[in-house]
Amino acid sequence: MAERLKIVKDDPWLEPVEGELEYRRKLYLDALKEIEEASESIADYADGYLYFGFQRDEEAHGWWFREWLPGAWEVFLFGDFNGWERRSLPLARGADGVWSIFLYDGDWGRGLKHGSLYKILVHGENGWHERIPAYARRVVQDDATKNFTAQFWNPEPFDWTGDCFDIGNLPTLYIYESHVGMAVEQERVGSYAEFARDVLPRIKRAGYNTVQLMGVAEHPYYGSFGYHVSSFFAPSSRFGTPEELKALIRSAHALDLAVVMDLVHAHYVKNLNEGLNGLDGTDCQYSPSGEEGYQPYWDSKLFDYGKPQVRHFLLSNIKYWLDEFRFDGFRFDGVTSMIYRHHGYTEFDSRGKYFGPDVNRAALTYLTLANTLVHEVRPSAVTIAEDVSGMPGMCIPVGDGGVGFDYRLGMAVPDFWIRMLKDVPDEDWNIWDIWNILTDRLPVVRTVAYAESHDQAMVGDQTIAFRLMDKEMYTGMACGVRNIVVERGIALHKMIRLVTIALGGQAYLNFMGNEFGHPEWIDFPREGNGWSYRYARRQWSLADDAGLRYAQLGLFDRDMLDMVERNGIMRSGYAYNHLMDTAAKTMVFSHGCVLFVFNWHPSLSIADYIVPVPEAGRYRIILSTDDLRYGGQGRNDRSVAHFSFPVTDDEGVTRHYIKVYNICRTAVVYKIIR
Missing domain, CATH: 2.60.40.1180 (Golgi alpha-mannosidase II)
Incomplete structure (x- = not known):
């Protein structure tokens, strides 16, 4: 008789579903065996980014270009290096739907230079379309047409000399959730270089030790906050070059700051001009066919996690960011949407909801493989699951029968605070409710505690500071002014943060600017606001002005983190x-x-x-x-x-x-x- 899974031995509540957990374990082991039979290890298997796209062949003196397009009828490569002749460079179809072409240095490869623009022309069931390859490492937007084009990127190797940072040396994670573009005070898009120069030292001084970067992978619509990804291997060019992102990470490491990437593998943008949708002419290359491949709540496309080529693409994407950019881990976005066919739009009020027919087993298998890969490539790297459902086993080690995440986000906590502030008068607050929501977690499940993140700062919601003080923030934040609304607001702002970090978990997260009560909401440029950047920026000067309450809130946050770290509060x-x-x-x-x-x-x-x-x-x-x-x-x-x-x-x-x-x-x- 096989030995019982440790996850079941440790939690009798799971005994009635032991068979399902064993089956999930089998699906993972079968997938891992298939991977290891194809390659020596899952780390070697996840080298797709070293095979697809442009790859140098020094022996043959030229460049290979490869793309997986199983449903395509014809494929052509074209760009400025061949005068944009759309059908002069046909690709040949090979095994498993991989199309390829070799550009000899003495022929077409002669015109291929660092910075060259290119696309592929794909003929399939949906007609003829100019597309951006899935493995493109840089994608740029034309200022005049607003169209995106792939760019051949072949710079000198980046100098990582002296970079020996290890996130495993951080005893507790204090995470500063950040967005590079809106990290400047001016009404414009910020850059990787500006973030490295101006914001990283600020984060360090504030007492945080981990930067969580949002919107890294290329996305056509800036206002999506980076959650509708089009090019999974291309750092967003609106913030700068890939080398400037690498320099940002190197600078962070020099300050003993870890950098975690907000990784979006839950879905992808449905645009046909950019991204993966219909890339080979079918609707089922990266997605399940028909409605099963559509995320109606996010108006985006879903991945088919059961298809080996899709898993290979996503796992290669993980290794790419770890190896090429030296990210220290990932916050996996939208995990709840991934693991349920209803995408989490239900009440999780019974055990059956976690083990019934609505669970996407293939997604759970992929996530288990992803955690196995991350910790094989970088043993100390950190993985964080954004799962609101509380799926059992999410943060249990893979060897014990779990999915293998290091942390989960304590997503019920910010929802609780918003509900309290919005619906319950102060005099009716129940202290047992506060205690229970902050301590309601299993001891083996490491939790990232937070009072609010970017989710609560978006238009349609409000930050805690803005919900507490509203319009009084415009006139009552001077230190010499006594305003009863502001007095209440700053008092509760500090208390909410302190009780959350003291009770809520083993790590802590804050969205940039919220530590000092940044006023107003976040609203990216869009048609409805006249394409304004007014609310898509951070007013750092407010926190730097000693005459304002914002500076006082920022000082409290810094001293709070210092007290918590010095006394090992989150480790106790x-x-x-x-x-x-x-x-x-x-x-x-x-x-x-x-x-x-x-x-x-x-x-x-x-x-x-x-x-x-x-x-x-x-x-x-x-x-x-x-x-x-x-x-x-x-x-x-x-x-x-x-x-x-x-x-x-x-x-x-x-x-x-x-x-x-x-x-x-x-x-x-x-x-x-x-």
């Missing part, structure tokens, strides 16, 4: 709950000898409030949201030492307590002084 497991006083809306918990006291009450402050402590001793304040420098009212005296005193109950149990000034809408962190 679940917090210990000492007290939940619902009448005073006060919650008291600890991580080791660090004590957190949160008073969520809008008006009730209590002198000499008695709170339990983890052990006897002398406690001092190490962080208070009420400090003047953080925009508070300065009602805590940091110089005061709080000496514990014992109390023995009727059952003879002795506990230790301290007395504190429990201030409304304030969180205070105490630490024992040895």
Whole structure:
């Protein structure tokens, strides 16, 4: 009898679906065996980017060009190197639908230069179409026509000398979710070079150690935030060259910052002029045929994860970003959409929802292969799953029967905060609800905690700061101005972040600018706003102005991260709950000898409030949201030492307590002084 999967042994709730988990494991092992029979390892298998597209053959003195187009009838290569003659360079069809042509240096290859523009002409069921090859490593847009064209890219090898950064040396990830284009203050698109020069040092000073880059792979519509990818192997040219992206990553590593890529393998743009849709003339090359290949909620195309050539394409894409650009890991976007045929649009209220016919087993197999590949190519690289469903096994090691992600995003937490701020008056906030949502996770599932990300900042939603303060942010953020709306807003802004990082997981994420309460929303240039960049930028000057509350919020965020890291808060497991006083809306918990006291009450402050402590001793304040420098009212005296005193109950149990000034809408962190 085969040994039971560890995932089942560790979680009796999964025993009724053990057979399904075993079958999923078999699908993965069968796929891996097929891969290893074709190549020595999955890492070798994922070298598609070294075979397709333009590849140099020094022995033959020329360039091979290859493209997988199984449904095509005729294929031609053309570009400025052959005078844009569309049918002078036909490709020959080979095995498995791979088309190829060799450009000899003494013939057509003579005109092929670094920077040459090119396309392929494909004749198939859908007619004749000029297309961009799937493996194109650079795609540029013509300013006049707005059309995209592939560009032959053959620069000198990038100099990675001295780059020896290892994300595995970071004990805790503090992630700064970033978008290069909107990281400038001017109303325009920012560049990789500007981000490296101006924003990376800012991230470092702010206390974050990991940069998560959005919108890296080329996408035709800027306003898609990079989630409708057209060219999976081409860094977006609107931000600069591939070498400038590599320089950004090298600069980040020099600052001991990891760089994680927001990887979009859940779908692709449906455009025919760009991208993969109908590339070989059929609707089923990269996608399932018909409606099964369409994502109606995102108006995009889905991948056919069960097709070996599609898996090869996607796995090669992963290795490409790891090897060529030295990314330190990936945040896999849209995992929920991938693993369910309903794309997550249901209530996950029963075990059957995770193991029924709506589950896309092929997608789970692909994701398991993807995690196997990432950790074989770069053992310390990090993978993060954006899965709102809570699929069991998502963050369980592959060897134990899981999918193998290192972390999941705690997506229920930002939804909770928005719901509380939007629908529940302060006086009705339930502190048990706060505690439960932030601690509702399995101990073996590492979670990225966050109060808000880019999702909550988009038009149609609001950031926490904007939801709290709204129009008062335009007139009431000067330090000398006392505005009751702003006072409440900055107090809760700090408390929400502190309780989230203290209780919510093993890593922490923030979207750029939200740490200092960036005003307004994000709205990319579009027809509806007159193609304006006004809301697609970051006003860093607000955080740099010592006369504004934004600077105070930014300072608090930095000191919060410093306190959390110095005391290993996110590495210490679940917090210990000492007290939940619902009448005073006060919650008291600890991580080791660090004590957190949160008073969520809008008006009730209590002198000499008695709170339990983890052990006897002398406690001092190490962080208070009420400090003047953080925009508070300065009602805590940091110089005061709080000496514990014992109390023995009727059952003879002795506990230790301290007395504190429990201030409304304030969180205070105490630490024992040895």
